[in-house]
Amino acid sequence: xxxxxxxxxxxxxxxxxxxxxxxxxxxxxxxxxxxxxxxxxxxxxxxxxxxxxxxxxxxxxxxxxxxxxxxxxxxxxxxxxxxxxxxxxxxxxxxxxxxxxxxxxxxxxxxxxxxxxxxxxxxxxxxxxxxxxxxxxxxxxxxxxxxxxxxxxxxxxxxxxxxxxxxxxxxxxxxxxxxxxxxxxxxxxxxxxxxxxxxxxxxxxxxxxxxxxxxxxxxxxxxxxxxxxxxxxxxxxxxxxxxxxxxxxxxxxxxxxxxxxxxxxxxxxxxxxxxxxxxxxxxxxxxxxxxxxxxxxxxxxxxxxxxxxxxxxxxxxxxxxxxxxxxxxxxxxxxxxxxxxxxxxxxxxxxxxxxxxxxxxxxxxxxxxxxxxxxxxxxxxxxxxxxxxxxxxxxxxxxxxxxxxxxxxxxxxxxxxxxxxxxxxxxxxxxxxxxxxxxxxxxxxxxxxxxxxxxxxxxxxxxxxxxxxxxxxxxxxxxxxxxxxxxxxxxxxxxxxxxxxxxxxxxx
Amino acid sequence: xxxxxxxxxxxxxxxxxxxxxxxxxxxxxxxxxxxxxxxxxxxxxxxxxxxxxxxxxxxxxxxxxxxxxxxxxxxxxxxxxxxxxxxxxxxxxxxxxxxxxxxxxxxxxxxxxxxxxxx
Numbered sequence: 271x272x273x274x275x276x277x278x279x280x281x282x283x284x285x286x287x288x289x290x291x292x293x294x295x296x297x298x299x300x301x302x303x304x305x306x307x308x309x310x311x312x313x314x315x316x317x318x319x320x321x322x323x324x325x326x327x328x329x330x331x332x333x334x335x336x337x338x339x340x341x342x343x344x345x346x347x348x349x350x351x352x353x354x355x356x357x358x359x360x361x362x363x364x365x366x367x368x369x370x371x372x373x374x375x376x377x378x379x380x381x382x383x384x385x386x387x388x389x390x391x392x393x394x395x396x397x398x399x400x401x402x403x404x405x406x407x408x409x410x411x412x413x414x415x416x417x418x419x420x421x422x423x424x425x426x427x428x429x430x431x432x433x434x435x436x437x438x439x440x441x442x443x444x445x446x447x448x449x450x451x452x453x454x455x456x457x458x459x460x461x462x463x464x465x466x467x468x469x470x471x472x473x474x475x476x477x478x479x480x481x482x483x484x485x486x487x488x489x490x491x492x493x494x495x496x497x498x499x500x501x502x503x504x505x506x507x508x509x510x511x512x513x514x515x516x517x518x519x520x521x522x523x524x525x526x527x528x529x530x531x532x533x534x535x536x537x538x539x540x541x542x543x544x545x546x547x548x549x550x551x552x553x554x555x556x557x558x559x560x561x562x563x564x565x566x567x568x569x570x571x572x573x574x575x576x577x578x579x580x581x582x583x584x585x586x587x588x589x590x591x592x593x594x595x596x597x598x599x600x601x602x603x604x605x606x607x608x609x610x611x612x613x614x615x616x617x618x619x620x621x622x623x624x625x626x627x628x629x630x631x632x633x634x635x636x637x638x639x640x641x642x643x644x645x646x647x648x649x650x651x652x653x654x655x656x657x658x659x660x661x662x663x664x665x666x667x668x669x670x671x672x673x674x675x676x677x678x679x680x681x682x683x684x685x686x687x688x689x690x691x692x693x694x695x696x697x698x699x700x701x702x703x704x705x706x707x708x709x710x711x712x713x714x715x716x717x718x719x720x721x722x723x724x725x726x727x728x729x730x731x732x733x734x735x736x737x738x739x740x741x742x743x744x745x746x747x748x749x750x751x752x753x754x755x756x757x758x759x760x761x762x763x764x765x766x767x768x769x770x771x772x773x774x775x776x777x778x
Numbered sequence: 779x780x781x782x783x784x785x786x787x788x789x790x791x792x793x794x795x796x797x798x799x800x801x802x803x804x805x806x807x808x809x810x811x812x813x814x815x816x817x818x819x820x821x822x823x824x825x826x827x828x829x830x831x832x833x834x835x836x837x838x839x840x841x842x843x844x845x846x847x848x849x850x851x852x853x854x855x856x857x858x859x860x861x862x863x864x865x866x867x868x869x870x871x872x873x874x875x876x877x878x879x880x881x882x883x884x885x886x887x888x889x890x891x892x893x894x895x896x897x
């Protein structure tokens with residue numbers, strides 16, 4: 271009976287757990303068994319590893335091979351244990367150096383020809399390996415760049431199973447650079463706010479939204495520029511902090527995105543089509559739930575274009591993540607939590623034909639149809655949105671106006687406002703006005719002389735208790751943008767107008 | 779080479795090997811209505827052990843090692859046959875099942891793999 275142990279990482283959502291892969295040889299008829307709660311894809315690892323080992327000229331033991339994955343209670347899924355399984359079996363059969371296995375996390379799927387293939391979730395797995403105190407991670411050659419984002423752990427790339435044997439022996443692996451296919455660069459020109467003509471007030475609302483991380487609802491007739499504006503929001507947002515960028519990259523890695531280009535500091539932008547299912551938005555999957563669009567928008571923007579066309583179930587599923595900044599998905603085998611601190615941008619037409627709010631245009635919709643269309647966005651969702659901005663169709667004059675401000679100019683102001691907020695919230699877990707909890711807002715940040723305006727709005731039933739908090743948050747952001755130390759009466763008034771959108775006439 | 783001949787040759791080699799270990803061959807190709815046991819041997823011990831052997835012989839490794847051919851179904855069959863044999867002979871001994879693989883590659887000397895206690 272001979273035994274060897276290799277290490278891999280099991281992922282439960284974003285959390286990685288070191289998994290010990292033991293291989294014991296001997297004690298029965300030649301066959302290979304895999305124990306320790308593997309799922310179907312993992313059980314197939316047995317056959318993949320066997321073929322791969324034979325294909326690179328090594329020998330699979332002709333005895334009883336028992337492979338055990340511990341902790342046995344953790345449900346294990348996926349194909350990335352292949353490399354650890356092959357490593358442990360080769361170690362146990364004395365074809366690879368057992369000492370090389372100690373302290374190394376092995377991650378990668380094996381092809382039948384012995385090639386080491388890319389897998390999902392390398393970044394969170396290597397992060398977990400580093401936190402667990404492993405000193406080396408052996409990963410697929412193509413993903414060395416992604417794994418290298420984690421500091422404090424040695425990364426070794428392998429292209430084939432023979433490379434693994436060499437690495438375990440302590441040799442250097444010379445990889446043909448032609449093996450690694452560089453990922454195509456992120457396509458397309460960066461979208462600039464300069465491209466949008468007119469809509470000065472909407473642009474300003476967008477600037478406020480960016481400066482305070484407020485959710486924003488853009489509504490107006492077709493062609494007014496709702497989508498254009500929303501798509502340009504990331505261009506005026508400040509770059510991600512390194513820690514946040516790692517978090518964002520980890521989610522992208524789990525979702526199977528290619529991270530070979532390194533860390534992107536651009537805030538993510540996720541714009542699911544309105545046919546999206548609940549599972550695709552919040553995350554889902556049968557045994558172990560994968561991150562959905564809202565988690566891919568974590569620390570970035572979730573843009574729901576044509577929001578009323580989304581299924582009501584999908585929209586209502588956003589309520590809890592909007593408040594808590596995370597989503598917990600429970601399946602029979604495991605409960606996983608993904609971060610989902612996104613900035614929501616909704617865009618909608620006012621009615622099916624889109625013309626009902628446009629002066630001088632003929633709306634073809636029956637009053638009931640307009641009402642029903644508006645009701646598709648439920649009150650609870652709209653109440654969670656801070657800023658409501660109506661867009662009007664462009665007048666001809668706007669097209670002749672001198673070029674608009676570029677994204678860079680706006681981004682400078684946004685960054686300055688964010689810096690003020692960061693100083694104010696130093697030592698707290700939140701960093702922007704839009705994320706400040708109501709309690710803290712009312713205790714420490716209330717502007718003294720302006721509550722009568724809000725009181726009146728509440729008394730008229732135009733503002734909910736949550737709405738008061740939202741107005742105060744926006745007021746602080748406006749003050750931050752203007753460089754004032756605290757919001758004055760006019761800031762609260764402006765904030766109230768931004769919050770109420772088209773109903774502003776009633777408020778004043 | 780004829781397939782049956784390979785089997786006979788393998789069983790012969792296995793029997794010789796077991797006798798070399800000092801075991802006593804009790805039956806060869808014992809037949810009953812349910813089938814056939816390749817070898818029944820007694821291992822000298824205290825108490826002695828009656829060993830039912832499944833012998834597999836192959837002439838190459840193209841289809842895997844000989845012992846891999848012993849499937850779950852074959853094991854079940856062997857157990858059933860063993861019960862019949864024990865009912866008939868009633869030996870005073872322990873019982874065990876072994877697998878013996880014989881590899882007969884031309885130009886090589888026969889290679890015997892013996893795995894004890896396979897059930």
